[in-house]
Amino acid sequence: MLRSHRSAKLLLLFSALVLVGTSWVGMQGADSGKIAPENPKLDKLKLLPGFKAEHIYSPSDNKQGSWVSMTFDDKGRMITSDQYGFLYRLELPPIGSGAQQPKIEKLKVGTVQPGDTTVGMGYAQGLLYAFNSLYVMVNNRENKNFGKGSGLYRLQDTNGDDQFETVTLLKALKGEGEHGPHSIKLAPDGKSLYVIAGNHTDVPPIDAYRLPSNWKEDNLFPQIKDPRGHANDRMAPGGWIARVDSEGKRWELMGAGFRNAFDIAFNETGDMFAYDSDMEWDFGLPWYRPTRICHVTSGAEFGWRTGNGKWLPANPDNLPPTLNIGQGSPTNLVYGSTARFPERYRQSLYAFDWSFGIIYSIYLKPKGSTYEAEREEFISGSPLPLTDGMFGPDGALYFLTGGRRLESDLYRVTYTGTESVAPVAKAPVTTKEHQLRTQLEQYHQGPNPAAIAAAWPNLNHPDRFVRYAARIAIEHQPVAQWQARVFTETDPQRITQAAVALARQGDPAQKSQLLNALMKIKYDQLPESQQFDVCRAFELVLLRMGMPEGTDKANVIAYLNPHYPAKTALLNRGISKVLISLDAPGVVNKTLALMDIKDEPGSNNLGLETSTASSDLILRNPQYGLDIASMLAKVPPLQQTFYAVMLSRENAGWTPELRNKYFSWFANAFKFQGGRSYVGFIDRARKLALAQVPKEQFDKYNKLSGADLLTASGNDFVSDYAPKGPGRQWKLESAVAVVDSGLGNRDFATGKKIYSAILCSRCHAMGGQGGDIGPDLTQLGTRFSNKDILEAIINPDKAISDQYASTIFTLKNGQSVLGRQVSDDKTSYSISQNPFAQDQIRKVAKKDVVSKKNSTVSIMLPGLINSLNPDELKDLIAYLKAGGNQANDVYKTTSGGSKGK
Numbered sequence: 041m042l043r044s045h046r047s048a049k050l051l052l053l054f055s056a057l058v059l060v061g062t063s064w065v066g067m068q069g070a071d072s073g074k075i076a077p078e079n080p081k082l083d084k085l086k087l088l089p090g091f092k093a094e095h096i097y098s099p100s101d102n103k104q105g106s107w108v109s110m111t112f113d114d115k116g117r118m119i120t121s122d123q124y125g126f127l128y129r130l131e132l133p134p135i136g137s138g139a140q141q142p143k144i145e146k147l148k149v150g151t152v153q154p155g156d157t158t159v160g161m162g163y164a165q166g167l168l169y170a171f172n173s174l175y176v177m178v179n180n181r182e183n184k185n186f187g188k189g190s191g192l193y194r195l196q197d198t199n200g201d202d203q204f205e206t207v208t209l210l211k212a213l214k215g216e217g218e219h220g221p222h223s224i225k226l227a228p229d230g231k232s233l234y235v236i237a238g239n240h241t242d243v244p245p246i247d248a249y250r251l252p253s254n255w256k257e258d259n260l261f262p263q264i265k266d267p268r269g270h271a272n273d274r275m276a277p278g279g280w281i282a283r284v285d286s287e288g289k290r291w292e293l294m295g296a297g298f299r300n301a302f303d304i305a306f307n308e309t310g311d312m313f314a315y316d317s318d319m320e321w322d323f324g325l326p327w328y329r330p331t332r333i334c335h336v337t338s339g340a341e342f343g344w345r346t347g348n349g350k351w352l353p354a355n356p357d358n359l360p361p362t363l364n365i366g367q368g369s370p371t372n373l374v375y376g377s378t379a380r381f382p383e384r385y386r387q388s389l390y391a392f393d394w395s396f397g398i399i400y401s402i403y404l405k406p407k408g409s410t411y412e413a414e415r416e417e418f419i420s421g422s423p424l425p426l427t428d429g430m431f432g433p434d435g436a437l438y439f440l441t442g443g444r445r446l447e448s449d450l451y452r453v454t455y456t457g458t459e460s461v462a463p464v465a466k467a468p469v470t471t472k473e474h475q476l477r478t479q480l481e482q483y484h485q486g487p488n489p490a491a492i493a494a495a496w497p498n499l500n501h502p503d504r505f506v507r508y509a510a511r512i513a514i515e516h517q518p519v520a521q522w523q524a525r526v527f528t529e530t531d532p533q534r535i536t537q538a539a540v541a542l543a544r545q546g547d548p549a550q551k552s553q554l555l556n557a558l559m560k561i562k563y564d565q566l567p568e569s570q571q572f573d574v575c576r577a578f579e580l581v582l583l584r585m586g587m588p589e590g591t592d593k594a595n596v597i598a599y600l601n602p603h604y605p606a607k608t609a610l611l612n613r614g615i616s617k618v619l620i621s622l623d624a625p626g627v628v629n630k631t632l633a634l635m636d637i638k639d640e641p642g643s644n645n646l647g648l649e650t651s652t653a654s655s656d657l658i659l660r661n662p663q664y665g666l667d668i669a670s671m672l673a674k675v676p677p678l679q680q681t682f683y684a685v686m687l688s689r690e691n692a693g694w695t696p697e698l699r700n701k702y703f704s705w706f707a708n709a710f711k712f713q714g715g716r717s718y719v720g721f722i723d724r725a726r727k728l729a730l731a732q733v734p735k736e737q738f739d740k741y742n743k744l745s746g747a748d749l750l751t752a753s754g755n756d757f758v759s760d761y762a763p764k765g766p767g768r769q770w771k772l773e774s775a776v777a778v779v780d781s782g783l784g785n786r787d788f789a790t791g792k793k794i795y796s797a798i799l800c801s802r803c804h805a806m807g808g809q810g811g812d813i814g815p816d817l818t819q820l821g822t823r824f825s826n827k828d829i830l831e832a833i834i835n836p837d838k839a840i841s842d843q844y845a846s847t848i849f850t851l852k853n854g855q856s857v858l859g860r861q862v863s864d865d866k867t868s869y870s871i872s873q874n875p876f877a878q879d880q881i882r883k884v885a886k887k888d889v890v891s892k893k894n895s896t897v898s899i900m901l902p903g904l905i906n907s908l909n910p911d912e913l914k915d916l917i918a919y920l921k922a923g924g925n926q927a928n929d930v931y932k933t934t935s936g937g938s939k940g941k
Contacts, residue, residue: 079095080896081095081098081449082094082095083896084421084422084423084424084896085419085420085421085424085451086417086419086420086421086848086850086856087418087419087453088416088417088418088419088854089457089854090382090455090456090457090458090459091418091419091453091454091455091456091457092453092454092455092456093419093451093452093453094451094452094453094454095449095450095451096132096133096142096438096450096451096452097130097141097142097144097449097450098447098448098449098450099120099122099128099442099448099449099450100442100446100447100448100449102144104122104125104126104128104144104146104448105122105123105124105125105126105445105448106122106123106124106427106442106443106444106445106446106447106448107120107121107122107123107128107427107428107440107442107448107450108121108122108123108164108165108427108428108440108442108443109121109164109165109166109167109177109223109427109428109440110167110428110429110430110438110440111167111168111169111174111430112169112430112432112433113129113169113174114169114172116132116432116433116434117129117130117131117132118130118132118142118432118438119147119167119169119174120167120440120450121162121163121164121165121167121176122162122163123163123165123442123443123444123445124162124163124185124445125159125162125163125185126146126147126159126160126161126162127146127147127149127161127162127164127167127176128144128145128146128147129144129145129147130142130143130144130450131143132432132438132452134434135434135436135452135454142450147160147161147203147204148160148203148204148205149161149195149203149204149205149207150204150205150206150207151205157185158184158185158186158187159185159186160207161176161178161188161193161195161204161207162178162186163178163179163180163186163188164176164177164178164179165177165179165220165221165222165223165302166221166222166223166224166235167224168224168225168226168233170226170230170233170286171286172196173194173195173196173286174194174195174196174204175192175193175194175195175210175224175233176192176193176194176195177191177192177193177221177222177223177224177235178190178191178192178193178221179216179217179220179221179222180216181216188209189212189216190212190213190214190215190216190220190221190241191209191210191211191212191213191221192209192210192211192213192221192224192235192284192288193207193208193209193210194207194208194210194287194288195207195208196208208288210284210287210288211244211284211288211291212244213237213241213242213244214241214242214244215237215238215240215241215242216240217240218238218240218300219238219239219240219241219271219279219300220237220238220240220241221235221236221237221238221241222235222236222237222238222301222302222303223235223236223302223303223304223372225303225304225305225306227283227306228306228310229310231286232283232284232285232286233283233284233285233286234281234282234283234284234294234304234312235281235282235284236279236280236281236298236301236302236303236304236314237279237280238279238298238299238300238301238302239271239274239278239279239298239299239300239344240271240274241279241280243277243280243293243296244291245291246282246291246292246293247290247291247292248290248291248292248293248485248486249292249293250292250293250294250295250338250339250481250484250485250512251277251293251294251295251296251339251340251341251512252339252512252515252516252544252545253293254544254545255276255277255296255341256276256583256584257275257276257345257346257349258276258345258351258357258579258580258583258584259345259349259351259579259583260579260582260583260617260618260621261327261348261349261617261685261686262685262686262688262689262725262728263347263348263349264347264348264685264721264724264725264728265346265347265348266321266346266347266717266720266721267717267719267720267721267723267724267753267754267755268321268716268717268720268755270319270321270717271346271347272346272347274346275345275346276296276297276345277296277297277341278296278297278298278299278342278344278345279296279297279298279299279300279301279316279344280293280295280296280298281293281294281295281296281298281301281304281312281314281336282294294312294336294338294339294340295336295337295338295339295340295341295342296340296341296342297340297341297342297343297344297351297358298314298316298334298342298344299316299317299318299319299329299344300316300317300370301314301315301316301317301334301370302315302317302370302371302372302373303315303370303371303372303373303374303428304336304373305373305374305375305389306375307375307377307387307389307404307468308375308377308387308468309468309469309470309474310468311335311337311411312335312336312337313333313334313335313336313362313373313375313389314333314334314336314373315331315332315333315334315365315370315372315373315389315391315392316331316332316334316342316344316361316370317331317368317369317370318330318331318367318368319715320367320664320667320715320716321715321716321717321718322714322715322717322718322721323367323667323668323671323714323715323718324671324675324676324678324712324713324714324715324718325348325676325678325681325714325715325717325718325721326678326679326681326682326685327347327348327349327350328648328715329344329350329353329648330364330365330366330367330648330650331364331365331366331367331368331369331370331393332361332362332363332364332365333361333362333363333365333373333389333391333402333413334359334361334362335359335362335410335411335505337359337410337477337481337505337508337509338481338484338509338512339481339484339508339509339512340359340508341357341358341359342358342359342361343355343357343358348685348721352610352613352646352647353646353647353648354569354572354610354646354647355576356507356508356511356536356537356540356573356576356577357540357544357576357580359504359505359508360504360647361647362402362404362410362411362412362413363402363413363415363651364647364648364649364650364651365391365393365400365415365650365651365652366650366651366652366653366654366657367395367396367650367652367654367657367664367668368393368394368395368396368398368652368657369393369394369395369396370391370392370393370394371392371393371394371426371427371428371443372390372391372392372426372427372428372429372439373389373390373391373392374389374390374429374430374431374437375388375389375390376388376389376390376431376437378431378435379431379435379436379437379455379461380434380435380436380454380455380461381435381437381455381461382455382457382459382460382461383459383460383464384403385401385418385455386463387403387404388401388402388403388404388416389401389402389404389413390402390418390429390437392426392427392428392429392439393426394425394426394427394443395425395661395664396420396422396657396660396661396664396665397420397421397422397423397424397425397426397660397661398417398419398420398424398426398660399417399418399419399420399426399429399439400415400416400417400418401415401416401417401418402414402415402416403416406469406470406471406474408471408473408474408502408503408505408506409471409473409474409476409477409503409505409506409509410474410503410505415651415652416853416854416855417854417855417856418854419439419453420660420856422660422661422895422896422897423661423897424441425441425442425443425444425446426439426440426441427439427440427441427442427443427448428440432452435454435461436452436453436454437452437453437454438450438451438452438453439451439453473501473503473505473506476498476501476503476506477503477505477506477509479494480494480495480498480506480509480510480513481509481512481513483495483513483516483517484509484512484513484516485516486516487516487517487518488516488517491513491514491516491517492514492517492521492522492525494513495509495510495511495513495514496510496514496522496525496534496538498510499511499514499531499533499534499537499538500531500533500534500537507533507537510537511537511538511540511541514538514541515541515544515545519542519545519546519547522538523542523546523550525538526538526539526541526542526554526557527553527554527557529557532561532562532565532566532570532574533570533573535557535558535560535561536558536561536570536573536574536577537573539554539557539558539577539580539581540573540576540577540580542554543577543580543581543583543584543585544580544584546585548584548585548586550585551581551585551586551588551592552588552592554581554585555578555581555588555592555595555596556595558574558577558578558581559595559596559599561574563599563600563603564603568607568608568610568611571603571606571611571614572610572611572614575600575611575614575615575617575618576614578596578600578618579614579617579618582618582621587621587622588622593622596618596622597619597622597624597625600615600618600619600624601619601624601625601626601627603615604616604619604624604627604630605630605633605634607641607642608640608641608642608645609640609641609642609643609645609646609679610642610645610646611642612634612640612679612683613646613679613682616631616634616683616686617686620686620687620689620690621689623690623691623692623693625693626693627690627693628687628690628692628693628694628698629693629698631683631686631687632683632687632698632701632702634679634680634683635680635683635684635705637679638677640679643678643679654668654671654672655668655672655873655874655880655882656857656858656873658672658858658873658874658875659846659858659859659860659873659895659897660858660897661897662897662898662900666875666876667715667716669874669875669876669877670713670876671713671714671715672874672876672877672880673713673874673876673877674711674712674713675712675713676709676712676713676714676718677709677712680705680709681709681722684702684705684706684709684725684729685725685728687702687729688725688726688728688729688732689728689732690732691732694732699733699737699741700744702729703726703729703741703744703745704744704745706722706725706726706729706745706746707744707745707746707749709722709746710722710746710749710750710757717755719750719754719755719756719757720753720754720755723750723754723755724754726745726746727754729745730742730745759797761790761793761794761796761797762797763794763797763907763908763909763912764909764912765907765908765909765912766909767906767907767908767909768906768909769903769906770834770903770905770906770908770913771834772827772830772831772834772835775830775834775905775913776826776827776830778910778913778914779826779830779913779914779917780826782914783914783917783918783921783930786914786915786918786919786930786931787915788918788919788922788926788931790912790915791915791916791918791919791920791922792919792924794908794912794915794916794919795916795919795920795924804816804817805817805818806818806923806924807923807924807925814900817920817923817924818923818924819923820920820921820923821920821921821922821923821928821930822923826917826921829917829920829921830905830917832900833900833904833905834903834904834905836898836900837896837897837898845860845894845895846858846859846860846894846895846897847859847860847861847869847871847892847893847894847895848892848893848894848895849869849871849884849889849891849892850889850890850891850892851884851888851889851890852888852889852890853888857871857882857884858873858895859871859872859873859882859884860872860873860875862878862881864886866886867885867886867887868883868884868885868886869883869884869886869889869892870882870883870884871883871884918930918931
C-alpha cells in the first residue's frame with residue numbers, strides 16, 4: 041500500500057505463499073448468483089448515524105492514476121497528486137448539487153510544453169497550499185517520466201496565469217518509496233511548515249535539534265535484524281518530524297523515533313499528533329508494536345529501532361502513545377476543528393487505515409499535560425484503501441482511496457443529523473501541567489541560563505510528559521553546569537532521570553560515580569514504574585559508558601539480583617536485561633523458571649494493548665487479515681520469547697539439564713504462528729545461543745532445538761514442495777489460455793503438493809480430508825469449466841455464496857463487527873471471526889445490533905496462483921478437476937487436449 045510499510049512485490053509473494061486460506065466461495069456463487077448493489081462505491085461504506093457520504097469522482101476511471109494526496113488552495117479548489125504521475129486541480133460541486141461532476145484540469149508546472157507527456161511536477165505524497173505557494177513533497181527516484189527526486193519543493197505563480205511556472209527545490213531528501221518523505225502541514229501559528237518522513241529517509245542537515253542528536257540504538261537486548269532484510273540498514277532515529285520556515289531555509293528537528301508515521305495533525309491547543317505504523321512481520325514477537333496515535337511534544341522520541349530493538353513504551357527515555365490502535369497501515373491524520381460536525385467530532389482526530397479500510401475518530405480529552413483518547417469507527421468499507429483526506433472550506437470531510445495503482449476514488453462526507461454544527465467560540469482548555477510542559481519546552485532550543493533552575497525540580501513531577509520535557513531541557517545545557525548535581529541529588533526519581541540524562545550526555549569516565557549514585561536509591565521503596573526507570577538507567581549507563589568491571593560489576597549485581605525475579609513482566613524485562621548482560625549468579629536458572637510460567641503477571645500490561653481487537657480485522661481484508669488469523673490460532677508466548685532471546689547471549693551458569701530445557705524450548709516455539717519473520721527471528725536467536733555452547737555439543741543442541749524443521753535460510757519450514765516459478769501476476773485470459781492448451785501428461789503427485797503448499801486444505805475438504813471454511817472441492821471438476829475455476833481463484837470477490845459469506849453487524853455504538861454467523865438464539869448471534877480457529881466463538885448481543893448485511897469481500901485471497909509457472913498451474917488445475925483422485929480421467933489424457941472443459 042502506498043503509505044504503509046509493505047512493498048508490492050513482497051505483498052504478492054506473501055499473499056501467495058503465506059496467507060492463503062482460500063474459501064473458493066466463487067464456486068458456490070457461480071450457481072447462486074448475486075445482484076450487484078445500485079451504487080457499489082457507496083453501498084460498501086458504513087457511516088455513523090447522521091452522516092452522509094457522496095462519491096464525487098473516480099480518477100482511475102478517467103485514466104488519471106491513483107490519487108494519494110490533496111490540499112485546498114486559496115480559492116477553495118482542491119489540488120491532488122497521482123502517486124506516480126501528475127498534479128490535478130478540481131473545482132468541486134457544492135454540497136447538495138447531486139450528480140454534478142467536478143471540473144478537472146491537469147496542472148502545468150514549470151517549463152512543460154503542450155503535448156509533453158513527461159511530468160512537470162507530481163509523484164507527491166504531501167501537498168500544502170500556503171504563503172501563496174503550493175508546497176510539494178516529492179517521493180521519487182528520478183526516472184525518465186519525472187526527472188525530479190525526493191524533496192520539498194515550492195511552486196509559485198509569478199506571472200498571474202493561474203499556473204505554477206516557478207519551481208524551487210527547498211531541500212533534497214535522501215529516501216523514497218513507502219517509507220520515504222511524506223506529508224506537509226501548516227504550523228498552528230500559520231508562520232511555518234511541518235514535514236514528516238518515514239524511517240527510510242535520512243535526517244537531512246538540520247539547523248537545530250529539539251531532540252538531542254546523539255541518538256543510538258540503546259538496547260542491551262541481543263540485536264537481531266529482520267531475517268528477511270527489512271530496514272536492516274536503517275538505524276536511529278527512524279522516522280522524523282521537522283519544522284521548516286516558509287522559504288525552506290531553517291530546519292528544526294522536533295521529534296523522531298517513528299517507524300513510518302505518514303501524517304501529522306494539530307488540535308486547537310497547537311499540540312501535534314502522529315499516527316505511527318506497525319511492522320506486521322513482527323506479529324507474535326515481544327517487540328511487536330501496534331499502530332498508535334502519538335502526542336508529539338517538543339524533543340519527543342518514540343523508540344523505533346530496527347529488527348528486535350524497538351523500545352518498550354515504559355522506557356523513560358521515550359514517550360508512550362496516546363492510544364494503541366492495533367494492526368493496520370496508517371496513511372492520513374487530520375483534526376476536525378474546522379468541520380461542520382457536532383462538537384465531539386470537531387474535537388477529534390481522524391486516523392486513516394489503508395489496509396482495513398477504516399477511518400477512526402479519536403476523541404481527545406485533556407489529561408495532565410497530555411491527553412487520553414476514545415476510539416470510534418467513523419467510516420469503514422471493504423475494500424476501502426484510504427490514502428488522504430482533509431476538511432474543505434465548506435466543513436465537509438473529503439477523502440481519497442487508491443495507492444499502489446489501485447482503483448482511486450474521491451468522496452465527501454457531511455453531517456445531516458439534528459445536532460448543532462455551529463462552532464462555539466471559546467479559548468482552548470489547558471491544564472496547569474500542560475502549561476508547565478510548554479514552559480519547559482522553551483528550554484529545548486539550546487543553552488539558557490534559566491533552564492536548569494526551571495527544569496531540575498520537575499525531574500520528579502508526577503506527570504510523565506513534564507518529567508520528559510524537564511530532562512530534555514537539562515540535556516540541552518552544558519554538562520559541566522549540572523553533572524555535579526546528579527551526584528548530590530537525594531530524591532530517587534530525580535536521581536534516576538538525571539542519570540538517564542548524564543548517561544546520554546556525560547563522559548564515560550563518570551561511570552563508577554553514576555552507578556554509585558543509582559545504587560543510593562532504596563529500590564524496595566519505589567513503585568513499579570520508578571523501579572523500571574532505575575533498571576533502564578542502569579541499562580543506559582552500561583550501553584553508553586561501558587560495561588562495569590570488578591567492584592562496580594559486583595555491586596550492581598548485588599543491588600539488583602535480590603529483586604529478580606520480580607512480581608511483574610515489565611520489571612522482569614528490565615532487570616533481566618542488566619543481570620544477564622552482567623552474568624549474574626543464578627540468572628540462567630531464574631530466567632528459565634520464568635519461562636515455565638504460561639501467563640506471567642503483568643504480561644498484558646506492557647503498554648502494547650490495543651483498542652481494536654485483532655479478530656475484528658481478519659475478515660475486513662483477507663490479504664492481511666488471514667496472517668492475523670494464523671497468529672491468533674496459535675499465539676506464541678511473548679514473554680517466554682523475550683527471555684529466550686535475552687538468554688541467547690549468556691555463556692555462563694549453564695548445566696546440561698538447563699541447556700536441554702532451554703534448547704528444547706526453541707523446537708517447541710516453532711509450533712506457534714506469527715508474522716512473516718517470526719520463524720527467522722526465533723532461528724536467529726537459536727543460532728546466537730548455539731554460539732555459546734562447546735563445539736563438541738553443537739550438533740546435539742542444534743538438532744534438539746529444531747534445526748531439522750527449517751530450510752537452509754532459517755526463515756521457513758521445510759515443506760514437501762515450494763512453487764518453482766517464476767510466478768507472474770496471472771490474468772484470467774492468460775491463465776485460461778494456458779490451461780485450455782491442454783492438461784495432458786500432468787503429474788498427480790506434483791498437483792497434490794502444490795495444493796498443500798498453498799494451503800488450500802486449510803479451508804477446503806477434498807476426498808473427505810481438509811477444512812470446512814469453504815465448499816467441498818471433490819466434485820469441482822464435474823460442475824465447473826476451466827474458466828469458472830480460474831475466475832474464482834483470480835477474482836474471488838466476484839461471486840460470494842451466502843453460505844460462506846461474512847456478515848457485517850452494525851452496532852448501536854457505531855462500531856461494526858465482522859464474522860461468519862454460525863448460529864443464533866433469542867438473545868445473541870454466534871459468530872466465528874477466525875477461519876483458522878473456528879472454535880473461537882464470539883457472541884454479539886442482538887439488542888446491540890442495528891443492522892446486518894453480507895460482506896462483499898471473500899476470505900479467499902486474490903493472487904493465489906501468482907507464485908506458479910504455467911506447468912505448475914496446469915498441475916494444480918488438473919488436481920482440482922480430478923477431485924484429488926489419481927484415477928480420474930484427467931490423468932488418462934496424454935494428448936494436448938483439454939478434457940473436461
